[in-house]
Structures are given as C-alpha cells and as structure tokens.
Amino acid sequence: MIEAKKLRKSYNEKVILDISSLKIEQSQIVSICGPSGAGKTTLLSILGTLMAADNLEHRSLKLLNQDVTKMSLNYLAEFRNNHLGFIFQFHELLYEFNVIENIIIPGLIANKEKKLLLKKATEILDILNIGNLKFNNPKNISGGEKQRVAVARSLINSPSIIFADEPSGNLDAKNADELHKLFFRLRDEFGQTFVIVTHNEKLSKISDKILKLVDGKIQTN
Secondary structure: OEEEEEEEEEEOOEEEEEEEEEEEOOOOEEEEEOOOOOOHHHHHHHHOOOOOOOOOOOOEEEEOOEEHHHOOHHHHHHHHHHHEEEEEOOOOOOOOOOHHHHHHHHHHHOOOOHHHHHHHHHHHHHHOOOHHHOOOOHHHOOHHHHHHHHHHHHHOOOOOEEEEEOOOOOOOHHHHHHHHHHHHHHHHHHOOEEEEEOOOHHHHHHOOEEEEEEOOEEOOO
16 A cells, blocks of 8 residues: 655755655554654655655655656646545635535546535535535634544545544544544545554554654664
8 A cells, every 4th residue: 555665855964754664554544653853744745745755766655556756746646636635733724615615626626527526525524424514614613623624625536545644633632532533434434544643642552553753763662
C-alpha cells in the first residue's frame, strides 16, 4: 500500500527527516507520534505527495504500487485527487460554500458529475450522522461537526489512503474519541488506510501501527 525507501528532507543543509525504509499495509490505521519538531508533519506531507523528499539516489515512494517520485506534476495531482484523502487540524472549510458544497469540491475537481456527487455526499453525511447539516454554512456548526464535514470531504472520491494531521487536536475528549471510533468504522467498512499524525495517546495505543519519530528518524525500540 505504502512503501518508501531513502526519504530524506533537508533545509539549508540541515537534515530534518531521514527515513531509510517504511512500509504500511492496506487497511492499517497508523499513528505517527513524537515530540514537536520531530518531523511528523514533514513525513505525512511527503507520504501524501504534498511535499517532495530530497532527490537521493535509490529514493522511492510507492503508493498503490506506483512510484509517485517518477510521476509528472500533472499526473501526480490527478493521482492525489483520485486516490488520496486529507484531513487537517483546522478543517480548511470554505465559508463561502455550504456543508455539502464543501464536501463535493474534490469530486468537481476530478470532473465527476455534480448530481452523483451530491447523492454520494448526502449518503456520507448520513453515515456520519450529520445529514441534517448539509445546507448549513460551516461557520455556524460546532468544531466536532466541522471535523466530520472535513472527513466527509476526504471520502468523496473514495480514496484508498487518508492522511490526517492532528485531526482531533482542536476537539474535546468526547468528540476526539468519537472521531477516532469513526476512523476505525470507516476502515472496517471501506478498507481504507489511515495515516495519522497525532499527540493523542489513546488513539496511538489502539492503532494498528505506531511510527515514533525522534529527531527525524523512526525510533525502532
């Protein structure tokens, strides 16, 4: 599902991430943990193709058996939109659109039929128990509800892998627990893989795999 070799990222000749090898299997929920500044978001951004690693010899990053380091920028953008989903800590919802319009934006970018997208978005909202909010403006709903809308948006193109950066960082304990349970439910129902940067110990403990980063490297002990 995800297989990487020789992923390094440096700024001004300072190495901030150095991963010799990494493998994540299909339908795993993987937590990336570690102290602030350890390189967690950098690793997530590289695995999610939002950032390129240094161009080292023998570098590779295979997602769904395709080496994304060899893709053109246009093909990579298409691949990302069709196969990868993203959930961010601060939701990144657009207040000029209502809830369901926010959700279907990735599908519109992929040139999918709007009518079908609206139908699918409605189904996803019902699964997430927020179907009553589809015509609301995101600024008028709670933080937990905003994050569920962000989850719905990440699902609209049926991605194989979902990358999440501190998705429960701004939620209270109850909403955080509900969001984490939702990830496992989605994994079980749809077979998706979740790669999650988190400081939440409860989530990391129940994850299928933990990648603990220290000074840009995966700690093996």
